[in-house]
Amino acid sequence: MTETKDPVEGLSSRERHAKDAAPPHDEARVPRVVAAAHVAVAHGTQLKMRAKDLSVRYGEKVAIRDVSIDVHANEVLALIGPSGCGKSTFLRSLNRMNDTVPGVGVDGHVELDGEPIYGPQVDPVLVRRRVGMVFQRSNPFPKSIFENVAYGLRIAGVRERSVIAERVERALRHAAIWDEVKDRLHESGLSLSGGQQQRLCIARALAVEPEVLLMDEPASALDPIATAKIEDLVSNLRSELTIVIVTHNMQQAARVSQRTGFFYMGKLVEVGDTTTIFTRPKQRDTEDYITGRFG
Numbered sequence: 001m002t003e004t005k006d007p008v009e010g011l012s013s014r015e016r017h018a019k020d021a022a023p024p025h026d027e028a029r030v031p032r033v034v035a036a037a038h039v040a041v042a043h044g045t046q047l048k049m050r051a052k053d054l055s056v057r058y059g060e061k062v063a064i065r066d067v068s069i070d071v072h073a074n075e076v077l078a079l080i081g082p083s084g085c086g087k088s089t090f091l092r093s094l095n096r097m098n099d100t101v102p103g104v105g106v107d108g109h110v111e112l113d114g115e116p117i118y119g120p121q122v123d124p125v126l127v128r129r130r131v132g133m134v135f136q137r138s139n140p141f142p143k144s145i146f147e148n149v150a151y152g153l154r155i156a157g158v159r160e161r162s163v164i165a166e167r168v169e170r171a172l173r174h175a176a177i178w179d180e181v182k183d184r185l186h187e188s189g190l191s192l193s194g195g196q197q198q199r200l201c202i203a204r205a206l207a208v209e210p211e212v213l214l215m216d217e218p219a220s221a222l223d224p225i226a227t228a229k230i231e232d233l234v235s236n237l238r239s240e241l242t243i244v245i246v247t248h249n250m251q252q253a254a255r256v257s258q259r260t261g262f263f264y265m266g267k268l269v270e271v272g273d274t275t276t277i278f279t280r281p282k283q284r285d286t287e288d289y290i291t292g293r294f295g
């Protein structure tokens with residue numbers, strides 16, 4: 001379990017407690033820390049990730065420019081905007097998934113619990129273990145349901161069979177698919193319906209117990225009933241982790257998220273409480289988009 005960092009001072013909770021217990025050498029600092037902690041608790045906004053002046057280009061083509069946004073712990077942050085505006089590019093930059101694209105260039109900063117994820121010492125594999133991802137098209141491996149979920153654990157070096165079995169079950173329960181598959185764990189993952197396959201992929205992502213889950217249009221290929229299940233799941237998972245979800249479906253953003261960011265032409269135009277974005281946006285472009293004038 002990763003310790004949370006103080007958003008103001010970058011201290012871990014253990015360091016902060018030690019600091020609070022020690023006699024204050026600098027009287028002026030103490031009230032500031034206490035006040036900051038108080039504000040964070042009062043608003044329920046502990047910082048989980050932060051992007052600062054983030055730009056990503058593919059070769060010469062700039063896909064996103066100077067994006068700065070905070071992701072709060074245990075929120076669902078929805079990203080909306082017309083096709084091609086850079087939502088997926090931004091999402092993939094939060095766990096260094098863009099690194100796998102040839103010719104990609106990333107400028108700016110992304111932090112996870114106050115630590116840079118693009119630092120020279122940082123192993124992208126470890127970043128992706130903490131920041132998992134679910135894609136638009138469910139992509140189960142041609143393996144059993146059980147092995148699909150156990151895969152990430154085995155890669156992470158978990159060997160003990162009882163531990164693997166227990167964590168596979170827990171992940172399938174969290175992904176709200178256990179009851180549907182518990183009697184057929186050794187059948188192929190590809191034998192499941194589209195909606196079940198997507199929940200299986202969510203279980204696979206959850207098995208390594210990520211702190212943040214990135215979801216790129218996870219329900220766009222599904223029917224309304226399967227979509228509703230994914231949306232319920234997203235809402236329920238928020239108590240345990242932080243979710244950033246790209247969706248082209250504004251109703252879905254309104255249903256599942258607490259905050260929404262609107263992207264347009266590679267820029268983050270505005271981010272705020274979902275209700276505010278959908279009822280009283282500050283920017284004209286946001287208003288035009290949510291009222292259907294373009295996109």
Ligand code: ADP
Nearest residue numbers: 058063081082083084085086087088089090101
């Ligand atoms: P969105 O998710 O909002 O539809 P994307 O992030 O997928 O937007 O795309 C943003 C821009 O970057 C688009 O112009 C798209 O064509 C371009 N792009 C995305 N992925 C790649 C890639 N792998 N190589 C080159 N250009 C890309």
